[in-house]
Amino acid sequence: MFFTSLLNALPGAIAQGAIWGIMAIGVYLTFRVLNVSDLTVDGSLATGGAVCVMLIRGGLSPWLALLCAFIAGMVAGLVTGLLHTRCGIPAILSGILTQLALYSVNLRIMQSKANQALSVDRYPLLISMRYVRSAENNPFPLIIIFVLVIIGLLYWFFGTELGCSMRATGTNQNMARAQGINTNRNIVFGLMLANGLVALSGALLSQFQGSADVNMGRGAIVIGLAAVIIGEVLFEKVFVNFALKMLAVIIGAILYYIVLQIVLQLGLNTNDLKLMTALIVAVFLAIPYWKSKVMARRTGKEAEQDA
Amino acid sequence: MLKLRSISKTFNPGTVNANLALDRLSLELAEGDFVTVIGGNGAGKSTMLNAIAGTFMVDSGSILLDGKDITRLPEYKRAEHLGRVFQDPMMGTAPTMQIDENLALAARRGQHRGLKWGISKAEREEYHKLLKDLGLGLEDRMSAKVGLLSGGQRQALTLLMATLKKPKLLLLDEHTAALDPKTAAKVLEISQKVVEKNGLTTMMITHNMRDAIAFGNRLIMMDEGHIVLDISGEEKKNLTVADLLARFSKASGREETDDKLLLS
Numbered sequence: 001m002f003f004t005s006l007l008n009a010l011p012g013a014i015a016q017g018a019i020w021g022i023m024a025i026g027v028y029l030t031f032r033v034l035n036v037s038d039l040t041v042d043g044s045l046a047t048g049g050a051v052c053v054m055l056i057r058g059g060l061s062p063w064l065a066l067l068c069a070f071i072a073g074m075v076a077g078l079v080t081g082l083l084h085t086r087c088g089i090p091a092i093l094s095g096i097l098t099q100l101a102l103y104s105v106n107l108r109i110m111q112s113k114a115n116q117a118l119s120v121d122r123y124p125l126l127i128s129m130r131y132v133r134s135a136e137n138n139p140f141p142l143i144i145i146f147v148l149v150i151i152g153l154l155y156w157f158f159g160t161e162l163g164c165s166m167r168a169t170g171t172n173q174n175m176a177r178a179q180g181i182n183t184n185r186n187i188v189f190g191l192m193l194a195n196g197l198v199a200l201s202g203a204l205l206s207q208f209q210g211s212a213d214v215n216m217g218r219g220a221i222v223i224g225l226a227a228v229i230i231g232e233v234l235f236e237k238v239f240v241n242f243a244l245k246m247l248a249v250i251i252g253a254i255l256y257y258i259v260l261q262i263v264l265q266l267g268l269n270t271n272d273l274k275l276m277t278a279l280i281v282a283v284f285l286a287i288p289y290w291k292s293k294v295m296a297r298r299t300g301k302e303a304e305q306d307a
Numbered sequence: 308m309l310k311l312r313s314i315s316k317t318f319n320p321g322t323v324n325a326n327l328a329l330d331r332l333s334l335e336l337a338e339g340d341f342v343t344v345i346g347g348n349g350a351g352k353s354t355m356l357n358a359i360a361g362t363f364m365v366d367s368g369s370i371l372l373d374g375k376d377i378t379r380l381p382e383y384k385r386a387e388h389l390g391r392v393f394q395d396p397m398m399g400t401a402p403t404m405q406i407d408e409n410l411a412l413a414a415r416r417g418q419h420r421g422l423k424w425g426i427s428k429a430e431r432e433e434y435h436k437l438l439k440d441l442g443l444g445l446e447d448r449m450s451a452k453v454g455l456l457s458g459g460q461r462q463a464l465t466l467l468m469a470t471l472k473k474p475k476l477l478l479l480d481e482h483t484a485a486l487d488p489k490t491a492a493k494v495l496e497i498s499q500k501v502v503e504k505n506g507l508t509t510m511m512i513t514h515n516m517r518d519a520i521a522f523g524n525r526l527i528m529m530d531e532g533h534i535v536l537d538i539s540g541e542e543k544k545n546l547t548v549a550d551l552l553a554r555f556s557k558a559s560g561r562e563e564t565d566d567k568l569l570l571s
Contacts, residue, residue, distance in 0.1 A: 180386035
């Protein structure tokens with residue numbers, strides 16, 4: 001009984017994980033590549049969903065709606081970037097401000113409704129949860145293509161001159177500026193790119209679920225971090241290449257949703273999910289710090305013994 | 308080629324920690340000058356170099372490079388004309404990127420960075436040759452992350468990066484201070500070679516009076532935010548550490564110089 005229902009739920013969990021994985025790649029870009037803690041994500045994910053749903057309801061093609069969602073996400077990133085680089089507000093706070101503002105903006109986009117439905121019967125949606133286990137209209141091929149194309153494009157981009165200068169900005173701003181790199185512009189651009197991806201993920205998610213919700217992005221940043229960390233912990237040694245590292249993030253997101261599904265099947269109260277997620281992420285973020293402390297103590301002891 | 312016209316800088320103005328780091332400092336450098344800069348802690352040596360590099364904007368005065376006023380130019384734009392090596396070996400390189408990637412970043416200083424591939428095959432071959440000239444064995448580790456290199460290796464690499472695209476002015480900010488004596492000597496030797504080979508106009512801060520006398524064609528000594536001694540040509544060649552100390556006491560009107568200058 002447990003296994004059949006889990007098996008039934010698995011395709012949905014994997015598809016959802018892969019879509020959230022695109023969002024997690026956005027988080028990976030800001031946290032790991034640019035070294036900026038960006039909390040815009042919770043807002044821009046819902047913005048992507050809201051823009052996509054409202055445009056499709058207005059008669060726009062789902063493809064164009066995805067593009068518009070991507071652009072809307074980039075605008076959100078632009079705002080955070082300008083608050084940070086032009087107004088001198090710390091990156092974390094800039095993201096929180098944009099995220100808060102986006103809640104109102106998202107409600108405006110959704111015509112003051114907290115939830116807007118998008119029926120797959122009425123609109124030619126690209127992917128839908130309904131067909132996740134059927135051969136016809138199965139969403140998996142398109143999701144896989146999206147993931148691979150995004151990873152491919154990002155891999156190419158971060159190998160270009162501009163992409164290299166962004167990586168340098170993330171790893172050492174002093175060095176970057178001394179080499180003539182406009183670090184502020186790069187940070188703004190990185191935030192735009194990341195939030196564009198997050199909004200795209202939100203847009204795909206809204207089509208997949210058949211609705212957009214003003215709260216759909218709540219806790220997205222933590223889920224993104226969870227995916228990044230799970231990917232790193234599992235594949236750190238194997239995946240050295242940048243493209244593979246991004247793939248690890250996607251796998252991390254998928255695993256997160258599978259674990260979530262299992263925990264739900266075991267009868268955990270859904271209301272406790274966020275608490276669980278936060279705890280898991282906190283522990284994994286703390287592990288490198290604890291490790292370094294233990295190492296320092298150990299080397300200290302060895303030095304004592306030598307003396 | 309470089310003109311500093313009465314530049315001043317106060318850090319934390321209007322607070323109890325207000326600190327006049329540069330006090331109406333003026334200096335003119337000729338093309339090809341190799342100037343060594345000495346002075347005690349807080350004399351304003353690094354502040355002067357950072358003012359030239361644009362790490363902060365000066366409060367007053369102006370900075371001209373090759374006749375062009377760069378006083379208000381942001382740091383990254385000035386970088387087109389400046390090569391810099393810092394005191395902290397961690398500061399000059401991108402640790403998570405490969406050796407060749409770091410060099411490729413430096414090769415594009417002052418150029419538009421577009422969507423062309425970040426490093427070409429021809430470049431790799433060139434870098435291989437240049438790294439071999441350093442004599443540190445880095446040419447066989449070009450795809451290693453710079454974070455794995457030792458302090459001395461990083462400083463040598465930073466030096467190479469600073470001069471890969473010939474700068475109008477090379478700024479060396481105590482770039483050997485964090486290294487052990489043997490490595491420091493090696494990096495100094497490389498610096499000297501690079502400067503001579505390219506005929507670079509150079510400013511080098513050092514805490515070592517002997518080095519200050521041995522290297523370059525001109526020596527300036529700073530105290531309290533301005534220049535108190537400026538020695539060049541024959542006079543500099545015949546200089547001894549004892550001379551320098553005596554002249555410093557006279558110029559600054561203070562006695563307690565030797566330890567402070569030698570050790571700081």
